[in-house]
Amino acid sequence: xxxxxxxxxxxxxxxxxxxxxxxxxxxxxxxxxxxxxxxxxxxxxxxxxxxxxxxxxxxxxxxxxxxxxxxxxxxxxxxxxxxxxxxxxxxxxxxxxxxxxxxxxxxxxxxxxxxxxxxxxxxxxxxxxxxxxxxxxxxxxxxxxxxxxxxxxxxxxxxxxxxxxxxxxxxxxxxxxxxxxxxxxxxxxxxxxxxxxxxxxxxxxxxxxxxxxxxxxxxxxxxxxxxxxxxxxxxxxxxxxxxxxxxxxxxxxxxxxxxxxxxxxxxxxxxxxxxxxxxxxxxxxxxxxxxxxxxxxxxxxxxxxxxxxxxxxxxxxxxxxxxxxxxxxxxxxxxxxxxxxxxxxxxxxxxxxxxxxxxxxxxxxxxxxxxxxxxxxxxxx
Numbered sequence: 001x002x003x004x005x006x007x008x009x010x011x012x013x014x015x016x017x018x019x020x021x022x023x024x025x026x027x028x029x030x031x032x033x034x035x036x037x038x039x040x041x042x043x044x045x046x047x048x049x050x051x052x053x054x055x056x057x058x059x060x061x062x063x064x065x066x067x068x069x070x071x072x073x074x075x076x077x078x079x080x081x082x083x084x085x086x087x088x089x090x091x092x093x094x095x096x097x098x099x100x101x102x103x104x105x106x107x108x109x110x111x112x113x114x115x116x117x118x119x120x121x122x123x124x125x126x127x128x129x130x131x132x133x134x135x136x137x138x139x140x141x142x143x144x145x146x147x148x149x150x151x152x153x154x155x156x157x158x159x160x161x162x163x164x165x166x167x168x169x170x171x172x173x174x175x176x177x178x179x180x181x182x183x184x185x186x187x188x189x190x191x192x193x194x195x196x197x198x199x200x201x202x203x204x205x206x207x208x209x210x211x212x213x214x215x216x217x218x219x220x221x222x223x224x225x226x227x228x229x230x231x232x233x234x235x236x237x238x239x240x241x242x243x244x245x246x247x248x249x250x251x252x253x254x255x256x257x258x259x260x261x262x263x264x265x266x267x268x269x270x271x272x273x274x275x276x277x278x279x280x281x282x283x284x285x286x287x288x289x290x291x292x293x294x295x296x297x298x299x300x301x302x303x304x305x306x307x308x309x310x311x312x313x314x315x316x317x318x319x320x321x322x323x324x325x326x327x328x329x330x331x332x333x334x335x336x337x338x339x340x341x342x343x344x345x346x347x348x349x350x351x352x353x354x355x356x357x358x359x360x361x362x363x364x365x366x367x368x369x370x371x372x373x374x375x376x377x378x379x380x381x
Contacts, residue, residue, distance in 0.1 A: 031110065064082070064085050066085070069083055101166040103166060111140045199279075199280055203274060207284065211352045223243065224359070227243065237286070237288050270309075318334060
């Protein structure tokens with residue numbers, strides 16, 4: 001971080017305004033490292049804030065040894081201290097609270113957005129970039145160091161953005177807060193029958209039942225409402241993945257099956273890996289049907305992940321948000337594509353489609369005499 005600050009100063013940003021500017025001028029400094037550094041610098045204040053909140057709500061405090069609880073400028077080092085903090089009842093570790101207004105999605109200011117801004121249209125033209133072509137962070141850093149004034153102007157311009165005033169926890173537009181509440185309650189109310197899971201086939205059958213429950217939760221128990229924002233826009237694909245995780249964890253743990261999210265398998269992260277012991281495992285990919293990389297997710301990614309992991313069983317979970325011709329066609333073709341891929345690879349592949357569309361109210365449903373019942377919803381949408 002010190003090297004990054006020195007680089008920023010050398011580039012002309014002698015008066016610090018936004019710590020993220022350092023990340024635009026340096027490779028290897030991103031939002032995670034910046035947020036970690038910020039929380040460490042402010043940790044003493046957050047400890048005091050936590051004690052105030054705990055006292056206000058009658059939350060008991062215990063003595064905990066906290067690493068880097070404060071910094072001593074005189075000694076030029078971090079100081080570990082024993083402080084009073086609430087205790088996490090799950091793991092016994094201390095809890096430090098932060099005000100919601102300070103929490104937000106990452107990254108807020110980043111090199112890619114700076115490079116794509118109107119300040120750098122001339123640079124992009126000289127590079128003659130193809131549509132969708134990515135630029136390496138090292139190249140962006142090189143341009144930023146030549147134009148530190150643009151970095152500063154762009155950062156100042158961002159301060160008027162509405163999304164800088166803290167994450168909207170009640171609306172939860174990214175689906176990162178509410179994913180483990182309603183799904184867990186549903187799993188408790190609708191338990192699965194007891195069984196032993198020892199083989200790939202046992203686990204695949206269990207995953208199939210899990211997917212069926214997820215489909216019922218989304219389509220029949222208003223789970224779809226957790227995939228849409230109040231303004232009618234879709235929440236990102238990650239929201240659907242987290243919702244699935246919220247249902248999967250309590251179900252699978254009944255049978256000593258662990259499910260891990262975004263497991264790195266050498267060719268990128270697979271969405272989910274369900275494993276029982278050291279031998280039985282199933283990889284699961286979750287995709288929106290209208291995702292531009294929908295077919296790539298099944299035809300390329302899932303088989304590739306299975307090969308990397310030495311696994312043979314996979315499940316492709318498709319969520320339909322729209323009734324456009326392309327989405328309807330993809331849903332129709334999916335079973336045949338799955339069968340072909342299974343035949344070609346010799347792997348055991350399954351797929352399911354979950355209707356994540358907002359249902360019509362009963363007053364708006366009109367059944368046409370000219371359409372079969374199974375086509376009415378599609379036609380109305």
